[in-house]
Amino acid sequence: MKIKILGTAAAEGIPGIFCNCRICTHAREHGGKNIRTRSQSIINDKYLVDFPMDAYMHSLIHNINFHEIYHIIITHPHEDHFYPQDMEFRCPPYGHGNEERFLNVYGPGSIHQLFPNFPNDRNREYVKLHILKAFETYTVGDLQLTPMKALHARHFECFVYLIEHQGRKLLYGHDSGFFPQETMDYLKNHLVDCVLCDTTCGNNMDGSNHMGIRDVIQQREIMIEAGCADERTRFVLTHLSHNGGLTHAQLEQAAVEDGFLAAYDGFELEF
Numbered sequence: 380m381k382i383k384i385l386g387t388a389a390a391e392g393i394p395g396i397f398c399n400c401r402i403c404t405h406a407r408e409h410g411g412k413n414i415r416t417r418s419q420s421i422i423n424d425k426y427l428v429d430f431p432m433d434a435y436m437h438s439l440i441h442n443i444n445f446h447e448i449y450h451i452i453i454t455h456p457h458e459d460h461f462y463p464q465d466m467e468f469r470c471p472p473y474g475h476g477n478e479e480r481f482l483n484v485y486g487p488g489s490i491h492q493l494f495p496n497f498p499n500d501r502n503r504e505y506v507k508l509h510i511l512k513a514f515e516t517y518t519v520g521d522l523q524l525t526p527m528k529a530l531h532a533r534h535f536e537c538f539v540y541l542i543e544h545q546g547r548k549l550l551y552g553h554d555s556g557f558f559p560q561e562t563m564d565y566l567k568n569h570l571v572d573c574v575l576c577d578t579t580c581g582n583n584m585d586g587s588n589h590m591g592i593r594d595v596i597q598q599r600e601i602m603i604e605a606g607c608a609d610e611r612t613r614f615v616l617t618h619l620s621h622n623g624g625l626t627h628a629q630l631e632q633a634a635v636e637d638g639f640l641a642a643y644d645g646f647e648l649e650f
């Protein structure tokens with residue numbers, strides 16, 4: 380299983396679109412891995428997870444032809460994870476040659492709740508929305524996909540996902556605070572190979588909506604105790620905010636000290 384993380388920032392990006400704080404100033408001056416765009420990944424070069432407003436830019440930078448993408452898995456409808464306007468450009472006159480296959484979009488019922496007109500009338504022949512139920516397993520192409528409850532945005536449903544391919548297991552763990560008990564109960568039966576961890580809060584702590592590094596350390600202990608992670612499980616820190624107070628070099632140093640991997644835009648891992 381291969382994952383490439385295309386965007387590793389929280390909602391406002393790093394540097395924050397209008398921000399002049401220490402971390403954003405440092406990011407503008409030093410560029411490189413300090414620049415973080417909004418949250419998105421691609422699995423096995425075929426399956427997108429989330430579709431933020433930076434998706435178009437990701438397609439250009441990483442040379443991904445979205446015409447050839449047929450499955451998009453959405454964690455939750457915050458705009459840094461779900462930006463439906465751009466998906467509506469799949470039909471003519473905006474997009475041509477897409478009539479053969481649907482673009483399948485999978486996610487929680489909150490997508491329909493917040494965007495009742497997605498896909499719009501023009502796009503119903505081009506984009507298909509699949510509303511998923513927590514803790515049911517679905518086949519998506521050659522992946523097995525199980526949505527689980529996240530601890531995030533109380534007024535609508537948000538998912539983290541267990542994604543399986545040929546016996547390999549990825550826990551797509553953001554956006555979320557500490558995983559709810561129901562999610563931990565489900566995960567008990569699964570030793571995962573890789574976990575993407577919400578590290579929005581960086582040096583700070585939260586656990587009720589997002590996590591910081593110390594929360595992730597605690598979450599890892601809970602997972603090891605529950606038998607769903609061991610010393611071989613890779614924990615990847617992603618979804619960073621400037622408010623967490625870390626430059627990329629500082630995140631990397633903390634990751635090395637605590638046995639994590641520090642994500643950056645374009646980070647790849649095979650397992």
Ligand SMILES: [Zn+2]
Pocket residue numbers: 389390418457459460554618
């Ligand atoms: Zn987010």
Ligand SMILES: [Zn+2]
Pocket residue numbers: 394395398399400401402403404621622
């Ligand atoms: Zn800032």
Ligand SMILES: [Zn+2]
Pocket residue numbers: 455457531532554
């Ligand atoms: Zn969110």
